[in-house]
Amino acid sequence: MWNKQKSLIASLVMTGTLLVLIAAAIFLLPTLVRAYAQMTGIEYESFKWLVVALYVSALPGIVCCVCLMHLLLNIRRDEVFVKKNATLLRVLSWCCFFVGAEYLVFGARWYISLVLLAFAALFFGLILRVIKNVFEKAILLQEENDYTV
Amino acid sequence: MAIRVNLDVMMAKRKISLGDLASRVGITPANLSILKTEKAKAVRFGTLDALCRELSCTPGDILEYRDDGERE
Numbered sequence: 109m110w111n112k113q114k115s116l117i118a119s120l121v122m123t124g125t126l127l128v129l130i131a132a133a134i135f136l137l138p139t140l141v142r143a144y145a146q147m148t149g150i151e152y153e154s155f156k157w158l159v160v161a162l163y164v165s166a167l168p169g170i171v172c173c174v175c176l177m178h179l180l181l182n183i184r185r186d187e188v189f190v191k192k193n194a195t196l197l198r199v200l201s202w203c204c205f206f207v208g209a210e211y212l213v214f215g216a217r218w219y220i221s222l223v224l225l226a227f228a229a230l231f232f233g234l235i236l237r238v239i240k241n242v243f244e245k246a247i248l249l250q251e252e253n254d255y256t257v
Numbered sequence: 258m259a260i261r262v263n264l265d266v267m268m269a270k271r272k273i274s275l276g277d278l279a280s281r282v283g284i285t286p287a288n289l290s291i292l293k294t295e296k297a298k299a300v301r302f303g304t305l306d307a308l309c310r311e312l313s314c315t316p317g318d319i320l321e322y323r324d325d326g327e328r329e
Contacts, residue, residue, distance in 0.1 A: 255298040257288050 120180050127173040134166050161214040161222060168203035175200050189243060189250040197240035204233030261321045264293045267312045282307040 133140075141159055145152040175196045182193055208230035215222030268278060279289040284304060291297050292304075305316055312319070 252298050255291060255296060257284060257292045257297045257300050257304050 116180060116184055120177065120184075123173055123176045123180065127170065127177070130166055130169045130173065134163070137162060157214060157218040158222075161210065161219070164210055165207045168206050172200055172203045175203075189246040191247060194240055194243045194247060197236055197243060201233045201236035201240060204229050204236060208233060258295075259322055259324045260295075261323050262292060262295050262297075262319065263321055264289075264308070264319055267314055267318055268293075271312050273312070278308075278311060281311045 137159055141155050142152055145155055179193055179196045182188070182190065182196075187193070208226045208228075211222040211226035211229060215224075215226055268275070275289055275293065276286050279286040282289065282304065292300065300320075305319070308319060309316060
């Protein structure tokens with residue numbers, strides 16, 4: 109029977125899997141891009157800035173995964189509306205903004221399709237920022253509740 | 258906040274400990290301590306009712322308004 113506990117564990121497993129995939133991609137990226145270049149017949153040199161863009165976004169990607177793991181582990185410990193979770197959401201939003209800005213630069217200069225990803229990342233960063241604001245209000249309500257005798 | 262909590266005074270008068278009063282009132286000693294040390298942000302009427310019953314006093318004996326110019 110599916111329940112909240114299993115849902116939380118599923119989220120943890122998915123986040124862990126994503127972290128492993130990002131780590132694997134860091135090592136395998138040049139190989140994968142080379143294979144793709146061979147498959148499509150496009151020169152590998154055309155993709156070199158894409159490889160750079162992906163490598164630059166790998167670090168915020170890892171930071172995001174680590175933040176999500178911490179967030180999920182805090183939720184598992186019934187620590188939901190606490191200041192550290194609001195901080196984690198803030199870090200997540202800034203990672204998205206960084207990647208969005210980075211993809212805008214690379215997209216405008218070399219790969220126009222990255223501009224779409226950039227807007228998606230910026231929009232997601234904005235959504236996370238609003239969720240962080242909601243969490244901050246909820247923290248105040250939680251504190252009020254905790255100090256109601 | 259200008260509301261003063263004189264719970265320790267009433268507890269001393271009735272010679273009752275924090276743990277004992279907490280169990281009679283139906284809240285945890287930690288929660289009662291929050292009230293006693295004036296860290297509470299709100300008190301439920303049910304809790305106030307139980308405190309007055311166990312300490313044989315009125316709310317005015319436990320809670321006092323004393324405006325000494327301090328503001329949060």
